[in-house]
Amino acid sequence: MEPADVLAGLDPEQREVAEAVRGPVCVLAGAGTGKTRAITHRIAHAVRSGAVDAQGVLAVTFTTRAAGELRQRLRALGAPGVQARTFHAAALRQLTYFWPRVIGGDPPAVIESKLPLLISASRHLGRDLERSELRDVASEIEWAKVTQISPEDYAEASRKAHRTPPIPAEDVVRLYDAYETIRRERHLIDFETILELTAALMTEHREVATQIRQQYRYFVVDEYQDVNPLQKLLLDTWLGGRDDLCVVGDPNQTIYSFTGATPRYLTNFPVEYPDAAVIRLVRDYRSTPQVVSLANRVLAAARTPHRMSLIAQRPDGPEPVFAEYDDEPAEAAGVARAVRRLADGGVPLREIAVLFRVNAQSEAYEQAFGEAGIPYLVRGADRFFERPEVRQAVVLLRGAARSAGADDELAPTVHHILAGVGLTPEPPGGGKAREKWESLKALADLAEDMAAEGADLAGFVAELERRAGEQHAPPVEGVTLASLHAAKGLEWDAVFLVGATDGMLPIVYAETPDQIEEERRLLYVGVTRARVHLTVSWALARAQGGRRSRRPSRFLDGLTGRPAARARSSSSAPRERRQAAVPVSCRVCAKTLVAAAEQKLGRCATCPVDYDEALLESLKAWRTTVAKEAKVPAYVVFTDVTLQAIAEKAPASEQDLLSITGVGRVKLERYGDAVLGLCRDAADRTENA
Missing domain, CATH: 1.10.10 (Arc Repressor Mutant, subunit A)
Incomplete structure (x- = not known):
């Protein structure tokens, strides 16, 4: 590949980035504008044109997967010698190498x-x-x-x-x-100490600094809006006063200030480096004009001088949908129905995501999808290659690869091995069994794809090990449930932004103007995850039959273009006038409750509470029996949190039981008599004790 070929297919702004082969360079890249494409082509062009030596390049990013993607793209562009690592991986490599030489003994x-x-x-x-x-x-x-x-x-x-x-x-x-x-x-170090000690070694030992700076002369830092002061300290130490630095980021996607990240290093880059080239990428290749328009309008009221308006490059798509529900269970059920319609219309489940502000909100959707028979995966629960079934499968595949013959075909061999650990022709109904099946099916699908390209079993195992090192999981067929923070850097054909109420987005404890603006940027990040289909929804009450006192997020004011679409729900009561959301307080310590599970219990998870432990055990045993008879996961009957709430409140009537979140009219009809009977038995035992 000639240097000129590396530039082929870039838009004018991306090409300007690629041709700015020496720093300082600041790339302000909006969501979906191809920043990874721009910086990898820039590095490849610089290497292949001879402007820099591949061994002298250090590309730094924030996740193992992002670093792996950079390496993979650079290999494809003819620059395989470039080092692409996370801050911590690069620092740890240097620390481990130099510690025995300058400190002595084994590194921590x-x-x-x-x-x-x-x-x-x-x-x-x-x-x-x-x-x-x-x-x-x-x-x-x-x-x-x-x-x-x-x-x-x-x-x-x-x-x-x-x-x-x-x-x-x-x-x-x-x-x-x-x-x-x-x-x-x-003699231990944590991730922060890795960075501290590496910077200290270079500062206190001139020979260490000299060797590292001779090795790395050309730096690229991705997601620069997420850099924290400690990472900036290490970067400055690496540079040692030089300015061959290219940074890439988007101040409108700063959503990690609570961890210490700050966008000021990105926004002040031209001040720190007055001769820097500043290039803006604003052509959005990810989302339809309708999604891009909403994203731009979300930021229109932002208090920031660095706002960038995106310009959509894709064909038209459907308008975003704004849906209002009477309560959270109705919202979850409505989303499940909409997901089913999209799937029936040809949208793969792996291309659909439900995004929420806090992880506790996933419970309602796990339950709704379980009842609807829709497979799902919770992002952030565990890494794909760390799941027990995947680890077991990889061990078996590795052993098979060592004894495989030349005539062993990849796909049939992998299917045979995976069948021994639980892969069946048809998926199970739901719950953990379905999650395990989906993991194994993803491995089987990857084997079939690689077999079509002529790979053998040894090559397949090597690819799995590479992916495990880079946390590059194969796609799993199921709807993704993720927090807005966990969704950053990802994209789907269809996105449901749920729970968009004041008190949740912005979150109730966002008090200062800066904290409120970060919440707005979080909504912007969520909107820009969608390629085609986008639904933003909220519920006026937490529980079925509850007071509908919530209001939609203030960030949506003026954006719907019309009154919010009334979604079907189980309640036919007239709509009340919307009022400011009323915080739910802990009944023990009076602290405001944010997590959905704590709101359901009516107390902080850590606050002491008296309840009948025997009743809780009876409820769990009853749930196990009912779930087995119905051949459904136990949480489909009632979640653990709902059972805990029942045990604590010990309802004596149907109305008492119905007041507990997670116990709707349908479940009252199915299970109400049995649950109330168990509660009465517990009360009788207490009286007779």
Whole structure:
């Protein structure tokens, strides 16, 4: 491939990026504008034209999968020698190499999670904290470390940043300090320390800095709006005063400020580098004009000087749909019906996503899809190659590859092996069994695709190992359920943005103007995930029969173009006048509840509560029997949270039972008598005790 061929097919702005082979260069790339294409062609053009040496390029991004995609594209463009890594992977490689040479001994071991050390620190301090609290403390420590805040400065810094610590700030300080002490004593490093120590090695040992800077002379940083102060410190240390740097990002997609990320490094790039070339990519190749128009209007009211209007390049598509429901169960059921219509119309389930603000919102959709027989996967629950069935299958395939003969055909061999671990010709009904089947089917489909290209079993296993290293999972046939944060960087033919109410989007604890604007950008990210079909919906009440007091997100004001479409629901009661959303408070500590599961329980997950444990066990045993008889997953009958709520409230009448979220009219008719009977039996046992 000649250098000129690398530039073929680029639009004028992408070509301008590719031809700017030396830095400093700042690429402001809107959603769907082909930024990865632009920067990979830029690197390939620079290498193939001789402007730079491939070994001297370090392309940095934020996820293992994104780094793998960069490497794959660069190989295809004839630049296989370029290093494309995450910040942490690049730093750890350098730290591991230089530690024995300049410090001596083995380098520290890397911990995947802070939780075990925090448990030790908590016990050392005589505190008895829940794991959920310690996970939140870990997030606070991560924020402090990436923003270079020491334990003694945490309390004041968190107050100034308007953070809400999960426990008193003074206790976070003590845990943070104890955590760092234990980590150092045990010769361990976390992900933030990897970056700190690499920068420190270069700063304190000139020979280390000289060798690294001689190796890497040409830097590209993707998603630059997500860089935090610690990553910027390491990048500056790598550069050592040089300016051969290309950064790519979109300030309108800054949605990780709560982790310490800041867009100011991107927006101030021309100030830091006055001679920088600034190139804007605004041609959107992902979404239809209708979706792009809505995305532009979402940002029209944003308080930002860096707003970019996208220009759609695709043909026309359907207008976005705005749907209002009486309650959350009706919203979930309505989405399930709409998904079924899209699937019947030819849209693959893997090309459909349901996106929500917080992970707890997925429960209603898992239940609705389970009842409708629609397969789904929850993004962020576990990584594809870490699932037990996938790990088992890969081990078996690897063993088979070692003894495979020349005449063994790839696809039949893989199908035979996978059949032994659960792959059947037809999928099971739903739940965990369906999820396992979908994972195995994805492996089988990948084998068939590679067999068509002439691959053998050894090549297939090698491809699986490459994908596992890059977290590049094969597509799984099922609707994706994901938070808006987890959806960033992904796209689907059809997207359902659900729960778009004030108090959820923006989230109730977004108080400052900057926090509100980040919530607006989160909606923008959600809208721009859709290629063709987009539905934005909200529910006026949380539970069936509840007071319909919620209002649509303020970010939708003036965007629907007409009164919101009235969606069918089970309630025929007249619509009440919309009022501001009324926060749900914990009945124990009075704290405002945000998570759907906590709202269902009416209390914080960590607050103590008295309930009849025997009743809960009876309810679970009854649910198991009913689920087996109906041949459905247990959660289709009632979820664990719903059973917990029933055990805590011990309803004595149908009206009491109906007031519990997750118990609608249909389930009342099916299971009401049995559940109330169990509650009466529990009450009788208590009276006779």
